[in-house]
Amino acid sequence: MTAVNNDTSSDYLKSLQTATSGKVGDSSTGASTLGKDSFLKLLVTQLQNQNPLDPQDNSQFVAQLAQFSSVESLQNLSTSVDAIGGMYQSSQALQASSLVGRSVIIDGTSTSVDTTKGMTGQAVLPSTSTLTSIKIKDSTGTVVRTLDLGEQKAGTTNFTWDGKNDAGETVPSGNFSFEATGSLDGKNTGLTTYLPATVNSVTMGTAGSPLTLNLANGTNIALTKVQQIGI
Incomplete structure (x- = not known):
């Protein structure tokens, strides 16, 4: 980010605090929600408080716009991946439900x-x-x-x-x-x-964990442990 002169540095810092207020998560938890909206606020705040005698040149401005575009793309990609993961888990649950009452080889x-x-x-x-x-x-x-x-x-x-x-x-x-x-x-x-074992029910897995098959003998196994599906 381009440096500002001493006369505007205090206002600039206050503006940065306003721009990021409520956007950055608690550092003790390692969480952060600084996204494209906050990034855009920071960019606008910088432009408003830049040194008029030494303004930001075009190359720096274009580079920061490119950074903003990258942040937005990564955020959209993360949303898409989460959606795909949810659809995959739902599809897996539907397939596993068809195993209830059937025999599997484990x-x-x-x-x-x-x-x-x-x-x-x-x-x-x-x-x-x-x-x-x-x-x-x-x-x-x-x-x-x-x-x-x-x-x-x-x-x-x-x-x-x-x-x-x-x-x-x-x-x-x-x-x-x-x-x-x-x-x-x-x-x-x-x-x-x-x-061979008979499947009595299916337990939905949490994020990152597989579905669990509850067997007639009182035990349960992950769906990935099934070697063969019988009739």
Whole structure:
């Protein structure tokens, strides 16, 4: 900004205070609402209080007009981005609502199972496993069934549980945990499991956070954690 002479400096400072009054936020919070309107007031105040013997030349005036244009453009861009973000979140919420009542495949170790129907899950093997098994535990942590999958190649392996225990009896429906292990290079290693789950409801995410799916087993996961959507 162009300097002013001593005779007008006091008036100039008062004018600047008036121009920015109520526009600049509390510095303790780091917030500021100094926008294009305040910038224009500052520019006009400068022109009104410039030294008449040494006025601002054209190049300086054009440069400040360019700055004003940049401030306005950035403000408009910010408004547009916020609008796009709001539309994206609304679209995501609409899509997620269609998942209510449907089955999804998630990365997890427990799920709710209707034992009269059974269930199908997946185990992920980073390399070939010579001995692969799935231990199924009830809500008390008791092992009700052990599935022996034998040797499995690297990749995703499907497993099916018919809802029965090792004695061949159908166990009551409820929440069950699944512990998959494999012998990889001679070492007994825990494996990642993908399990089916039913979506009961959807919770809207706040700004910057994803939508949350509330599952039938009482847990919830981010929409981004869904591996596959079933029927």
